[in-house]
Amino acid sequence: MMIKKKSGYAAVTWTAIACWMAFIWLHTFTYMTNYDEGTGIYGFLITGIVTLCLTMFYWFCFKPDDDSSTLMSILFDEDNDTEDLLEECGDEVKKKWSILHKSMLGVCVVAFLCLLGFAFEMWTDITVFTDATYISIGFLTINKKYMFDPILFIVFPFWAQCIFRGIREEDYKVKSVISASIQLIVLSLISFLLFMKLPNIWLIELAMIESIIIISAIKKYIWKQCAEKKGNVLALFCVYELFWCSLIAVFYKSGMTLSQYTYGNNWSEYQTNIRTLLGGAAAFGKSELLSSNQAVVDFLANRNNYLLAGVYYGGWVATIIVIAVQIAFLFATRRMLGKHAVNNRNYLVYIAAWWTLALRVLLGIPYGLGILAMPIGLPFAGKISIYMDTIALGLLIWSAYEAKKIDNSFYKDRMLAEVVGDNEIQIEREDDEEEIVLEFLEMVKLTSGDYSQRCYAEKFKEDKILVLEPVNNDESWVFMVEKDKETGKWHDVEDTTVREELLLTYSRNNKPECMEVVE
Amino acid sequence: MIYKLKKFLEDNVIFSFFMIAVLIVVGCMVWKYTLVKAVKSMETINSISKSDEESKDERFEYTAVGTFYHSPSGVVAGPFQYLYTDEFYFSWDTIAR
Numbered sequence: 001m002m003i004k005k006k007s008g009y010a011a012v013t014w015t016a017i018a019c020w021m022a023f024i025w026l027h028t029f030t031y032m033t034n035y036d037e038g039t040g041i042y043g044f045l046i047t048g049i050v051t052l053c054l055t056m057f058y059w060f061c062f063k064p065d066d067d068s069s070t071l072m073s074i075l076f077d078e079d080n081d082t083e084d085l086l087e088e089c090g091d092e093v094k095k096k097w098s099i100l101h102k103s104m105l106g107v108c109v110v111a112f113l114c115l116l117g118f119a120f121e122m123w124t125d126i127t128v129f130t131d132a133t134y135i136s137i138g139f140l141t142i143n144k145k146y147m148f149d150p151i152l153f154i155v156f157p158f159w160a161q162c163i164f165r166g167i168r169e170e171d172y173k174v175k176s177v178i179s180a181s182i183q184l185i186v187l188s189l190i191s192f193l194l195f196m197k198l199p200n201i202w203l204i205e206l207a208m209i210e211s212i213i214i215i216s217a218i219k220k221y222i223w224k225q226c227a228e229k230k231g232n233v234l235a236l237f238c239v240y241e242l243f244w245c246s247l248i249a250v251f252y253k254s255g256m257t258l259s260q261y262t263y264g265n266n267w268s269e270y271q272t273n274i275r276t277l278l279g280g281a282a283a284f285g286k287s288e289l290l291s292s293n294q295a296v297v298d299f300l301a302n303r304n305n306y307l308l309a310g311v312y313y314g315g316w317v318a319t320i321i322v323i324a325v326q327i328a329f330l331f332a333t334r335r336m337l338g339k340h341a342v343n344n345r346n347y348l349v350y351i352a353a354w355w356t357l358a359l360r361v362l363l364g365i366p367y368g369l370g371i372l373a374m375p376i377g378l379p380f381a382g383k384i385s386i387y388m389d390t391i392a393l394g395l396l397i398w399s400a401y402e403a404k405k406i407d408n409s410f411y412k413d414r415m416l417a418e419v420v421g422d423n424e425i426q427i428e429r430e431d432d433e434e435e436i437v438l439e440f441l442e443m444v445k446l447t448s449g450d451y452s453q454r455c456y457a458e459k460f461k462e463d464k465i466l467v468l469e470p471v472n473n474d475e476s477w478v479f480m481v482e483k484d485k486e487t488g489k490w491h492d493v494e495d496t497t498v499r500e501e502l503l504l505t506y507s508r509n510n511k512p513e514c515m516e517v518v519e
Numbered sequence: 520m521i522y523k524l525k526k527f528l529e530d531n532v533i534f535s536f537f538m539i540a541v542l543i544v545v546g547c548m549v550w551k552y553t554l555v556k557a558v559k560s561m562e563t564i565n566s567i568s569k570s571d572e573e574s575k576d577e578r579f580e581y582t583a584v585g586t587f588y589h590s591p592s593g594v595v596a597g598p599f600q601y602l603y604t605d606e607f608y609f610s611w612d613t614i615a616r
Contacts, residue, residue, distance in 0.1 A: 029554060033563035041551050201616045286561050297567050313561060375615040382615070 009400040012335040019329035020393055023380040024048050026306035026322065030381075034309060035302055048380070048390050055394030063346060063398070064158060100166030100179050103159065107183045114190055132197040144195060149388035151191055152206065153356050153395070157213045157348035159187060164221040168518065172226055181236055184214065185243055192247050200251055201262050201375050207244040209355055214240060216351045220342050221518055259373035267373045273299040274370030277308060282315040304381050307368040326361045329379070333357055336396045338403025340410065345516040350399040353392040360389065402514040407476070409511050411469070413503050414477040415492050416448075423449035425481065425490040427466065430454070441510070444468070446479075455479075458506055465493060467506045478506060 024044050031039045097105075117128035127136045135142045163180045170176035188210055195202055214237065222233055252261055259267040277296055280289040290296050290312055300312055310318040337350055344350060360379040366372035379389045416425065430443040441456040446468060455468040461482075468479040480493040480502050493499050511517065528535045 025550070025554065029557055032554065032558050033561075034565055036565055041554050042547070045550060199616075205616055291562060291567065297564050300564050312564070313557075377615050 009336065009338070009404050012332040013397055013400045015332040016329060016336060016393065016396070019325050019332065020048070020380065020390070021045075022325055023306070023329075023378075024386070026310070027304070027381055027386065030304060030306045030309040033313065034300055034304075044386055048386060051387050051390040052394050052397075055391045056398060059395060059398050098166060099162055099169055100176055100183075103163050103166055103183055104179060106159075107186050110190060111186055114193065129193050130197065143384075144198065145384045146387070148195060148198075148202065148206075149356065149391065151194070152209050153352035153392060154349060156187060156191060156210060157352040158346070160184065160213050160217050161346070161348045164217045168221050168225070172222075177236070181239075184240065188240075188244065189247070196250075199375075200248075203248055203251070204262065204374070205359060205376065207248055208359065209352055211241060211244065212355050213348055213352050216348055220347060225518070263373040263375050271370040274308075274368075277311055278369070281311045281319075284315045284317045286313050287315065304383075305368050305378060306381055307365065307378055323365060326365060326378070330358055330361045333393070333396050336400035336403070338399065338406060340406050341399070341403065343406055343515050343517060344399065344402055345514050346399075347516075350395060353395040353399075357389060357392050357396075360385075402512070405512040406515050409507060409515060410476060411503060411507050411510075412475065412477040413499055414479060416468075416479040416481060417492055419479075420448035420451045423451070427457070427468075427481070427490055443471075446470075458509065460502060460505070465498075465502065466490075467502055469506075469510075478503065 028039065028041065028044045031037075031044070032041075114128075117126070120126040121128060121130055125136070126138075127134065131144075133143060133145070135144060135147075163183050167176050167180050191206060191210070192203065195206060218233060218237065223230070226233060263270070273295065276293065277290065277299070280287050280293065280296070282289075296312070300308060307319060307322055310322045314321075333354055337354060338344065341347055341350065357379050360376055363372060363374045363376040364378040364381075367374050367376060368378065377385055380386050425446070425448045428445045428447070430445055441458055444455050444457040444466075446453045446455050454471045456471065457469075458467045459465070460467065463483075465480065465482045468481065470477075470479075480499055481490045482493050483490055493502065508517075528538075
């Protein structure tokens, strides 16, 4: 008897959602207790739910996939109407633009707009790069902090994956690698210029996430394909890292300590307050020692760190519970990327979203406890962060949904004789007009003795071989049967090589849209 | 058991919608009850701390060379000398990522 093995994406998704609600509860509690301004009991909850729903809706509408009708594909997919606009018109021969050419055009346009931005900042009231918080173009004012995360885990990884696909499309030629490297460096430079006025910790996070995106892209698109040229790949990556180091070093002055660079001058004061808070905390519940300490009360007032609020109001037990929930959230969201995450078309977007949340946990907890001078807030613990982190969570929920489809497309070979024994196999085509018949597939009914199963069938070798995939097949296994020339009876395909080829072809033909296999 | 429940809910769509509505209402009540209970059960920081205007007057000193922050612990912190952000003298919301 087959034992059903659950993929477990539903469980981890619900765990992540439960953790998300717990964080919003803690954030609301912190606002109600530590802040002077009122927010209401449901304010953050409604904000979070609306953001999550809108993220799912927009990603459903605009996510880049094989379907050329989506908005994203207008820029980067090959077969679409806009291709005509981008064709080079020769005398008679028309040459198609590659993905890298289109991407280079995009990079040039953005770079040109940035140059215009700089020029207009000098002569007009427009501010794009030189204001710490806002981009102001006439009546339009945009807070840069609302742009940071979407650029970090949607725009940059999406563009990077197009560039890496372009390298693969051009068969890893030196010319394409140079073009891609220039594009990635220009994109990183533009993102740096856009956010350079924000405190240094933002730039450090920008550098970390963009480097992780590049590492993930190399792992997916380059590493196995360029087995003999790994040295070149490493050298190029080192150049990219040196570039980022030089950008970050712009704001470093001699004599500055690491904590001064990342936090500011008063890190020791922050640590003193944290030590007082942790030292005076009770094991469980609120400590009278802390509530009578005016310095601690002033330190926590208007501070959006629910870990510290947990220490103050709930004691050590509450703090440990909050840390445990953070870690559970981290593992649950990592699992949501899927077992075959690297085969997802939008792998870079999802991995960037996960790392954005992961850094908040991995650096936010040590910072909250005064161990590390990296002022990164905990997940869902800020007015802007609650929107941005929820967008990241929405993307990860979508990733879990796609991961299930991808897992199901890893078909396993199974002999039909193991299921039906020596009984005669009969296969009848179903002529049900209501049934949705896919491009390659048709619906058949497989019967043998007492065994009866509806299957999707794909024909090979002039209908003499069928690959059968049972309907409602949780285990993703397929049967491969061929018709005997003499008797006309169906039996398992015996040749192992043929079976392997058939399995590969069937998997290729039936892979979901969200899946991308780099060979 | 789960499959039976799923099948039952699929077959009884109106009942499913009714259950969702009930669950939302119950969820909202639990959310409100737990928050109000937790907040009212203890003396909160915003009820102890001084008013915003008072603390601003005492803690921030605006001078011609920049804004200085006088912390409750007595340490005087000036503006960030090194960061490229003169306007971020001391504010949690603007420092932290």
